[in-house]
Amino acid sequence: MILPNFEFHGAGECVAEEKLSEALPSEQKFRRIFEDSMDGLILWNDMYQIVDINYSGERIFGLAKDRLLGKSLIDLFNTVEEKKQEIMNHIEQAMQIGKKCSSIVIEMIDGTVKHFDYSTKPKIIDGLNLTVIIDVTEKAKMQEQLRKSDRLSIVGELAAGIAHEIRNPMTALKGFIQLLKPSIKAEHTMYYDVITSELARIDSIINEFLVLAKPKEIRFQENDVCQIMKETVDLLSAQAVLYNVQLHPEYESELPLVYCEPNQLKKVFINLIKNAIEVMPGGGRITITIKKEKQNVQISIHDEGTGIPKDQLNKLGEPFYTTKEKGTGLGLMVSYQIIEEHNGEIQVESEDGKGTLFKITLPLNQMEIN
Incomplete structure (x- = not known):
């Protein structure tokens, strides 16, 4: 059979050249x-x-x-x-x-x-x-990473100014609310609680903006990831009980230490576990697994929530993209950034109606951290 020579030139432009x-x-x-x-x-x-x-x-x-x-x-x-x-x-x-x-x-x-x-x-x-x-799968991934990077850069530039402009009136509001507290009648206590709760939420969002605007210098050292996770689980156990959620840890024994910044990792674990708790308002189980996987430590957080549709998975970690009614998407965005700074990776597996699995992979070799 005589076969022609075809040349393919780039995405969206295909040129076929036949030689007789x-x-x-x-x-x-x-x-x-x-x-x-x-x-x-x-x-x-x-x-x-x-x-x-x-x-x-x-x-x-x-x-x-x-x-x-x-x-x-x-x-x-x-x-x-x-x-x-x-x-x-x-x-x-x-x-x-x-x-x-x-x-x-x-x-x-x-x-x-x-x-x-x-x-x-x-x-x-x-x-x-x-x-x-x-x-062109790898090319598409690179384009997606560049797109996310551009958005992250824009958010970083805006974050400092926004945080500053909001924080000044916020400080005044919180101060005057505290002054009003003694004069609030019993029947109005609920309103006071709602106001202070929402002000605390705004303050939390401002702090997330500041992390993006002024990232702190990270000091890496060898740490026990299981211990960091145990402290995180202890911190969130009360919230889990309120939501009728059981936290089920499964830690592999004698895991090697990981070169990391413990407070930063704890922030990631808190974000992911809190999200998992909140997507199961009717209760359920969150399985937390830590094990060695080749030259990495893999941390898995698996919930039994409503899951995330496949067409939305690649949007996770983008600024302001969230599946929660009152979320900002910044918590997950910061988590992705922290793991990237650790030369690690976050992977998400989910099926609509069948829960979500977050996998965090961290390198064991401390020389891999820049």
Whole structure:
């Protein structure tokens, strides 16, 4: 079979360049071009059956060629029906206009989510169709990180000014409220309690802004993460009881010390456990696990709350994004920032209606901390 040479140029711009077989010396050269391409190349017939696929295509889909040949092009994607329809629309348009370029986010057969740019050219050789696929998942992640970084930078610039402007009148309000306390009648005590509670909440938000605006110098030292978590659980046990929530710790014995800043980690643990408690107003169980995972310590916090829809998971940690009615999103944003400063990582697994799992990974090698 004579195979054409296709080139793929960047996201959103797919350029297919066909060289006529007469201009090239042999079928062997076409085969070499096909197999050595960095992009995934798939040849398929009008029944959508895969006739040939190169090594890059095997790598992208995580399946060997012998498992892919004869398989339907559509069945490569383990996803919801509207995504399959999106691929079908792409193919139909390619058949009509001669070439079609698209981008798509798809859940693969192994459950991973990947970003693809792909181009389809119909009837390219011997009546077969060619689809060129490039995996741009890492590029998409980098773009998302840059977007979050830009937003974080903007928040940092605004935070100091906002905190200053709010804190001055806040100080006056709290002072005068305290002066009024002795003269408040018994029937108005509830109003006083609500006012002081809301003022305390505003003060807490201001403090979170100040952390973003003026991050403190972090002094790392070797610490027992289990001990830090035990202190956090003791601190939040009363709130857990009020919500009818059971905190269930499972700590692996004889864990190595972690090079970290204990107060910063405690702040992260408090944020995550408080969030877990608050998403279970009817009660439930929070499982807290700490174990060694290769050259890392992994801390897992698993609640039995309502969960988070998949399309919202990647927004966690962004400023002002929250799933709570009265939340600001700043607590989780600060938590992500702290773990990043520890050269660690926060991963979230959740399913709507089935709870949420936060996994914190911290490196054991102190030399990894900058």
